[in-house]
Amino acid sequence: MTPAPHEIDPRHLLEQMLLIRAYEEAIVAGSAAGKVPGTCTSVGQEAAAVGVVNALSGDDLILTNHRSAGHLLARGANPGRLLAEVMGRRDGYCGGRSGSLHISVKELGVVLTSTIVGAELSLAPGVALSQTMLGKPGIVVCFLGDGAACEGSFHESLNLAALWNLPILYVCENNHWQAFVHRREAMSREHVATWAQSYGIPASTVDGNDVSAVLTAATAAAAQVRASRRPYLLETWTYRTRGHFEPDDQGYVDPAERDAWLARDPIALCRDRLVAAGSLDAAGATALAARAADHIAGALAFAEASPYPAPDALTDNVYA
Amino acid sequence: MPAMTLYDAIGAALVEEMRHDPRVLVFGEGVATKRHDLVQEFGALRVRNTPLAEGIIAGTAVGAAGTGLRPVIDLLFAPFLCYAMDELVNSAGKLRFMSGGQFSFPLVTLAMTGAGWGVGAQHNHNVEAWFVHSPGLKVVMPSNPADAKGLLKAAIRDDNPVLFFLDIGLLYQPGEVPAGEHIVPLGQAAVLREGNDVTLVSYGKTVHGCLAAAETLAAQGIAAEVIDLRSLKPLDEAAILASVTRTGRLVVVHEANRLCGIGAEIAALVAEKAFARLKAPIVRLGGPDAPVAASYPLEQAFVPQAAAIATAAATLCQRQAT
Ligand SMILES: Cc1ncc(C[n+]2csc(CCOP(=O)(O)OP(=O)(O)O)c2C)c(N)n1
Ligand SMILES: [Mg+2]
Numbered sequence: 001m002t003p004a005p006h007e008i009d010p011r012h013l014l015e016q017m018l019l020i021r022a023y024e025e026a027i028v029a030g031s032a033a034g035k036v037p038g039t040c041t042s043v044g045q046e047a048a049a050v051g052v053v054n055a056l057s058g059d060d061l062i063l064t065n066h067r068s069a070g071h072l073l074a075r076g077a078n079p080g081r082l083l084a085e086v087m088g089r090r091d092g093y094c095g096g097r098s099g100s101l102h103i104s105v106k107e108l109g110v111v112l113t114s115t116i117v118g119a120e121l122s123l124a125p126g127v128a129l130s131q132t133m134l135g136k137p138g139i140v141v142c143f144l145g146d147g148a149a150c151e152g153s154f155h156e157s158l159n160l161a162a163l164w165n166l167p168i169l170y171v172c173e174n175n176h177w178q179a180f181v182h183r184r185e186a187m188s189r190e191h192v193a194t195w196a197q198s199y200g201i202p203a204s205t206v207d208g209n210d211v212s213a214v215l216t217a218a219t220a221a222a223a224q225v226r227a228s229r230r231p232y233l234l235e236t237w238t239y240r241t242r243g244h245f246e247p248d249d250q251g252y253v254d255p256a257e258r259d260a261w262l263a264r265d266p267i268a269l270c271r272d273r274l275v276a277a278g279s280l281d282a283a284g285a286t287a288l289a290a291r292a293a294d295h296i297a298g299a300l301a302f303a304e305a306s307p308y309p310a311p312d313a314l315t316d317n318v319y320a
Numbered sequence: 321m322p323a324m325t326l327y328d329a330i331g332a333a334l335v336e337e338m339r340h341d342p343r344v345l346v347f348g349e350g351v352a353t354k355r356h357d358l359v360q361e362f363g364a365l366r367v368r369n370t371p372l373a374e375g376i377i378a379g380t381a382v383g384a385a386g387t388g389l390r391p392v393i394d395l396l397f398a399p400f401l402c403y404a405m406d407e408l409v410n411s412a413g414k415l416r417f418m419s420g421g422q423f424s425f426p427l428v429t430l431a432m433t434g435a436g437w438g439v440g441a442q443h444n445h446n447v448e449a450w451f452v453h454s455p456g457l458k459v460v461m462p463s464n465p466a467d468a469k470g471l472l473k474a475a476i477r478d479d480n481p482v483l484f485f486l487d488i489g490l491l492y493q494p495g496e497v498p499a500g501e502h503i504v505p506l507g508q509a510a511v512l513r514e515g516n517d518v519t520l521v522s523y524g525k526t527v528h529g530c531l532a533a534a535e536t537l538a539a540q541g542i543a544a545e546v547i548d549l550r551s552l553k554p555l556d557e558a559a560i561l562a563s564v565t566r567t568g569r570l571v572v573v574h575e576a577n578r579l580c581g582i583g584a585e586i587a588a589l590v591a592e593k594a595f596a597r598l599k600a601p602i603v604r605l606g607g608p609d610a611p612v613a614a615s616y617p618l619e620q621a622f623v624p625q626a627a628a629i630a631t632a633a634a635t636l637c638q639r640q641a642t
Binding site for chain 1: 406416419
């Protein structure tokens with residue numbers, strides 16, 4: 001069973017967010033130094049990932065996209081194996097065949113990751129159909145960006161999920177950016193939730209930078225999908241504070257908008273709340289951050305030590 | 321052996337495989353309406369009509385295949401596959417490899433194509449080579465009802481995504497079909513007629529043009545061997561090379577455009593691996609680099625016909641004689 005939101009230690013959520021931040025910062029530094037390929041980081045969106053993933057149970061299946069580190073780490077992926085994958089090494093979860101953009105980890109229920117924007121939406125109904133027809137209890141969680149919601153596959157997916165009663169929790173991480181285009185330039189409506197409602201799918205929008213609010217909303221949404229065996233769309237309202245892909249000078253970003261979101265950093269928000277509530281002191285907070293940094297330093301060393309795949313394995317796993 | 325049409329042979333394979341494996345399901349636009357017998361036997365959950373949305377039909381099949389089901393989808397006419405290209409090419413074809421082998425995608429996509437109904441270029445376009453060129457996919461195109469049944473059974477049991485092309489012109493032609501466990505393995509060509517003078521390689525409806533041409537050639541004293549590829553990927557290279565090594569002459573025939581078609585691949589294969597055995601240049605007969613017209617005479621003119629095949633083969637044989 002999924003624990004109720006109040007049963008999850010908020011310090012655990014903070015620790016996960018710190019781990020994700022440390023992981024992304026290691027990639028940023030590594031890519032600036034030419035040691036790690038650039039990625040689409042999830043900096044600024046940690047609460048949206050951690051809040052949702054902690055609302056799930058072990059038999060739920062997750063489909064994600066190119067900006068997936070938060071989802072994977074919150075689900076318990078080993079950061080060393082993730083970094084090895086990003087670096088194209090043999091110990092990566094996909095043997096180095098994916099790189100950062102399409103990491104699936106079947107053993108954690110993270111399935112069929114595609115970096116074709118919107119492909120997760122086209123695949124999700126089939127995954128939910130399998131769950132239903134094979135009598136499995138898990139629901140399917142499909143992470144998508146606001147950009148993916150502009151693809152035709154979003155609309156085809158939601159229509160089919162509503163029509164066929166598929167147990168899918170769509171989680172739209174509305175981070176205001178679709179690569180180098182602001183959502184205002186690309187969407188006829190302010191919110192993706194509005195689009196979902198037009199398919200008869202219940203939907204809501206939550207402050208994606210408040211991890212407790214996301215956890216509460218996602219727990220309720222997942223419970224509704226579990227009970228109704230019908231889709232739900234949760235929109236997490238958040239912001240991509242780094243660029244689309246490393247490196248990115250973000251010269252196209254309105255500094256006032258970005259600064260306003262930086263002032264609402266999800267990690268600082270959570271930490272300050274814990275300190276104010278007396279569940280954490282300043283030294284404890286520093287210690288948690290240091291532990292996350294240590295964990296990632298060890299992971300990076302593991303990944304760097306992992307060998308590259310042998311060239312003669314070039315065509316492995318093309319066909320069953 | 322009962323005689324049935326290719327359309328009914330597909331139905332027979334579906335019934336047998338749905339009985340054989342409860343994970344098999346079929347869906348598409350109008351599938352439950354047209355194959356009502358399947359709905360009656362297997363129920364509305366395993367035989368479904370879908371919205372008119374080829375992308376999500378294919379994507380749903382890929383997602384289901386990747387997580388434990390064995391879907392067969394009917395996307396109707398081959399040009400409609402354009403709406404499903406991401407799902408078939410980027411997801412079905414690549415996600416096994418890209419995930420380091422964590423997933424497999426046992427799914428079959430049915431699509432009709434070819435001359436016969438005068439439906440024009442947006443319903444008739446032989447696009448099979450596109451999928452041969454896409455890694456991770458298998459491609460088949462039967463020329464008769466028995467192979468249609470046997471190949472579909474093999475395709476449903478295969479753990480890879482299979483594109484299954486149905487030739488419109490052959491759909492309602494009857495043929496003998498073995499009952500029960502008749503399986504045609506993917507990747508095995510059939511030698512339909514033996515001969516030592518020239519090899520005619522084809523698939524789909526032009527196989528029948530080759531057989532008719534072989535009759536004409538026999539009357540001229542030329543023994544043509546006719547090979548029906550049946551599978552385009554995996555390609556039965558051994559069967560092609562064994563025949564051409566013996567005859568020394570090759571005519572490849574298909575309805576699809578010649579340009580970058582299957583014939584180009586086969587010509588290259590033979591040039592690379594059996595050049596020394598060739599007694600004459602390789603000939604490719606195929607459609608022009610043009611969309612197909614709806615008008616009946618133009619639609620027929622697109623397709624290599626028996627007379628042209630016989631002439632091409634006879635010319636090759638004369639070349640050697642002089
Ligand atoms: C079909 C397709 N078009 C374009 C791209 C290039 N691209 C990669 S991510 C991205 C932005 C996606 O925006 P969104 O869905 O909002 O996700 P975010 O990056 O904001 O997390 C684009 C345009 C792609 N990978 N796939
Ligand atoms: Mg976005």
